[in-house]
Amino acid sequence: MLAGARRGRRKPAHGLREAALPPSSDRPSDGGGDDDLFLRLALAQGTLGLETTRRLRVGPVEVTELSIRLVGVRFPVDLSGGVRRFRHVRGQLARARMELPLADAGGVVLDRARKAMPGCERVVLAATLDGLTVGLSASTWALAFDCVAAPDAQHVRIVVESARGQDLPGPAHVLACRAVDAILAGLASRAGSAFILRDPFQIVARELLPNAGARVPASDGIVVSLGVADDGKSGRIALVGERGAAAPQLSMRTVRSLESAELLAEADDAAIAGDLDRARAAYLTALERAPRHAEAAARLAAIDVAAGDRAEAAFATLSEIASVSDAGLLGSEVLEAMGEVEAAYEAASRAAADEPFGPLSARAWARAARLAPDRAAASSALDEALVRSPSFVEARWSRLEVRLATGDVRGALGDVEHLEANAAGKDERHTVLRRAADLFFQRGRLEESEKLFERSLRYEPRSARAVAGLARSLRDRGRVARALDLFARAVALARKDPDARHEVELDLAEALALYANDRPNAIAHVAAIPQDADVAPTARLHEATWRHELGDVAGAARALHRLRTIAEISVGDAARDRLVAALFEASKLDETLGDPRAARRDLELLVRLRPQHRDASRRLAELARDEHAAPPAPARLEPLIEDEPTAEPPNVAEEPPVADEDLDALAESLTSRLRADPSDAKTAAELAGVLERLGRDMELFALLSARIEESPHEPGLLAQRDDVLRRLADTARSEGRASEAELYESMLFAR
Incomplete structure (x- = not known):
């Protein structure tokens, strides 16, 4: 019995799979001849040795040649025993070659x-x-x-x-x-x-030879070099080992x-x-x-980019070795973080064109599309991305949106067909079609949207979101009665899906109020939407508006208070845009209800969420000016007896102090001039000084916020605004308005 068969199957060493030898009928057995082995005797340079007879596999590696020189065998020698007689003799590896088929x-x-x-x-x-x-x-x-x-x-x-x-x-x-x-x-x-693969041919020999009952040879003295695959294909790499060979160059x-x-x-x-x-x-x-070392600089810059707030340091590092726009995708990220969008687009485009790996090239083109200066450039970049990776779903969706934006409805429908075909299973196809239908609806393509919603319902007939989407399309196409019926059905289907239920209830309430003139039932639906729902800000605003239209002023005020409660707690990104829009409209409604303080609070909360909201800042300043407007001065009493003037004539060298009434008039004049020409920096600076002397800090804050948005790099504006915020916070805290003081402090430390 052979040693290999006697010991049984060996557990593969070094993490490789067991050698994929020929079928079991061709493997060594104790009853077969030498032809059953993958080894044969060989004579070379006056020495006896063993060599392989065919290609052998060790995991994904193909061993195409393995030659062993037997040590201590002297001539003459009896060869009648064949391989079995010499396979246990100590040997030295003389030559070996293995190839790695990359596909395997x-x-x-x-x-x-x-x-x-x-x-x-x-x-x-x-x-x-x-x-x-x-x-x-x-x-x-x-x-x-x-x-x-x-x-x-x-x-x-x-x-x-x-x-x-x-x-x-x-x-x-x-x-x-x-x-x-x-x-x-x-x-x-x-x-x-650097990874050191130690003695790869010794590893392969340990996997192969014991299966034939042969002794593993010594491999010291072998010199390894890179070889060319026998078939000349680029889909293989080869290693060649030869004893005593010269070291490769x-x-x-x-x-x-x-x-x-x-x-x-x-x-x-x-x-x-x-x-x-x-x-x-x-x-x-x-x-x-090693100054200007390219790899060291790139790895250092990558760490700074990953940190998220060190783009300037990464820019400085990359600038020392070459143009940042030539630093590939890393350079594009750095340039985008620095605000150089056009240069970031150029860097991403070059990196995408030069990248040989298809999926990475596609993502680079998608990045270029996001940074593109216009829709034509974005569309071209997305076309390139899909050429490099046709299954790149994100790029397909992005191109669909660009095509809809440019009016290419036929191309957009073609992208929908691709996305549906690539989707696996009915659930994924339903999701794809519903998302596509939403996009068509948002672009006003109601007929196509209706058809896509109907196709999505073919895969999932009980989808509340798809039914509600179809109802929206029908509603906007004028089929209101059918839409109301579908909205009611969607609400019933959405019982087990809270997020969908709240959105559908809001849609149903809007339809009831606007088309059926049924505000009481509409109010009942929106009032049932909880405060933590994404659509809660819109629901509270609708509730307040409809209650006011019905004459329920107290109910409208309560609904607006619930809206402010949402804004006073942290909200997710999904609800932030809704909340900002709702607060701005709520401030108008509060003014209509005769509550300017509540309107001011609405705008303060809005500015905390979105400091760059110019309309809110301007309206907040107007409310503050109205609140701090001085009462009219009492009529002057004329003296009954006119005495002779005894006062000394004024000193013309001294400038008389400016009265508050004159400053108020000056502020009004400067405000009117600035409204006529918002870019007049000199007038803005003069108005800021007047407002500061008057102590009208809220108006001054609004003015400075608008100036910072228009001229973010103008020196001194940020420091001046910070001083105003500190004064506002101190005043609010001294007057017992702690929450308002926290609002100003949060804005102070927000940047």
Whole structure:
């Protein structure tokens, strides 16, 4: 019995799958001849050895050649026993060659990469002159990087560099190294961004030879080099090992990669471990030792970009090595954060055109579309994105929106067909069609919207959102009776979906009030919507408006108070826009109800949520001016007896003080001049000084806020506004209005 058969199947070492040997009928057995083995005797240079007879597989690796020189065998020798007689003799590995078919390796790489990059859906491997380009992608991100292979005696060093990505959860180089660490787990050790694959042919020999009952040869003295695949295809990379061969000559890029890996090892170790502060300090030290080092600068800038608030530092770092617009997607992110949108668009477009990895190129084009100066450029960029990655759903949706905005209804419907075809299962198709129908509805394409809602109901007939959407389309097309019936049905269907139920109830209430003139029932529906619903601000405003129209002033005031209660607590982004719009309309309604203080509170809450809201700031200033308007002066009493003037003549050298009445008149005059020409900075500055002397801080705050929005870089405006906010806060707190003081303080520290 053979040793391999006697010991049974071995557990694969080094994390590789068991050797994929020929079918069981061709495997070694104790009753077969030498033809059943994948080894044969060979004579070379006066020595006896063993060599493989065919290609063998170890996991994804194909071993195309394996030659062993037997040690201690002297001639003459009896060869009658064949391979079985010599397979236990101690040997030395003389020559070996293995190839990695990249298409076959993709599955193994994907499984291992998911340990470091959860959600990874696709892996692309492409051979280069110096190693590999690796691309990893998921539905929400894409990452690509280069692996430069550098043979070192019987070992191979693999250096990770040129990492780039889009929508990643961290710096691209860090994620790339973590992914390679997971892929080579158990096969290589890491030092910085360099991975050392030790004695790869020894690993392969340990996987193959014991299955044939053969002894594993010694591999010391083997020199590894990169080879060319036998079939000449770029879909394979090859390693060749030969005893006593000359060391291979490394390319210039390989030498640079090894030097960079050694220089940046400490910084890379810290970054991969998650200590970005220590990594940043180490990268800075490396840049001091090697000025303008491109990889060090890029990795340092990536850390600053990931921090979210250090765009200026990243810009300065990248500027030292080249133009930031030439720094690829990283440069585009930095430029966008700096407000240079046009340059960011150009950088993203260049990076997208140069990127070989399809999913990453598509995401880069999608980024360029978002930054595009006009819809034509955005449409062109999205076309490019879908050429590079036809299954890129986000780009397909974005192009659909652009086509609707430009009136290309036929093209938009074509995108809907693609999205529906790519959707998996009826639930996903229903979601796609409902979302598309909403987009068509928002653009006023009611006929197409109606048809798409009907198609979505074919997949999910009991969808409350789809029924409500169809009702909206019918309502706007004039079919009100049918729409009201569908709204009522949608409310009944939405019992188990609170978010949908509240939105549908609001739609039903609006239809009842506007089309059926049934305000009491409309009020009942909106009053039942809870305060924490996304549509609650609109519901409270409608309730107040309809109650006022019915003459219920007290009820309208209560509804507006409930609206202010929503604004005084934190709200999510989904409800913020609704809340801002509702508060502005509520301030008008409060004025109609004769409650200017409540109107002022509405506007104060609005400005806290959206400080750049010019209309709210202007109206808030007007309310403050009206509140602080001085009462009319009493009529002057003429003296009964006119005495002779005894006062000394005034000193013409002294300027008489300006009365408050004169300052008020001056403020009114300057305000009128500024309304006629809002860009008159001199008049604005003069008005600010007058308002400050009058102590009308609320009007001054509104004026300064508007000036900051128009001229954000004008010196002194921010400091002056901060002084006003401090005075307002101090005044409110001294008068016992603690919540108002907190409002001003929150605005003071908001930026």
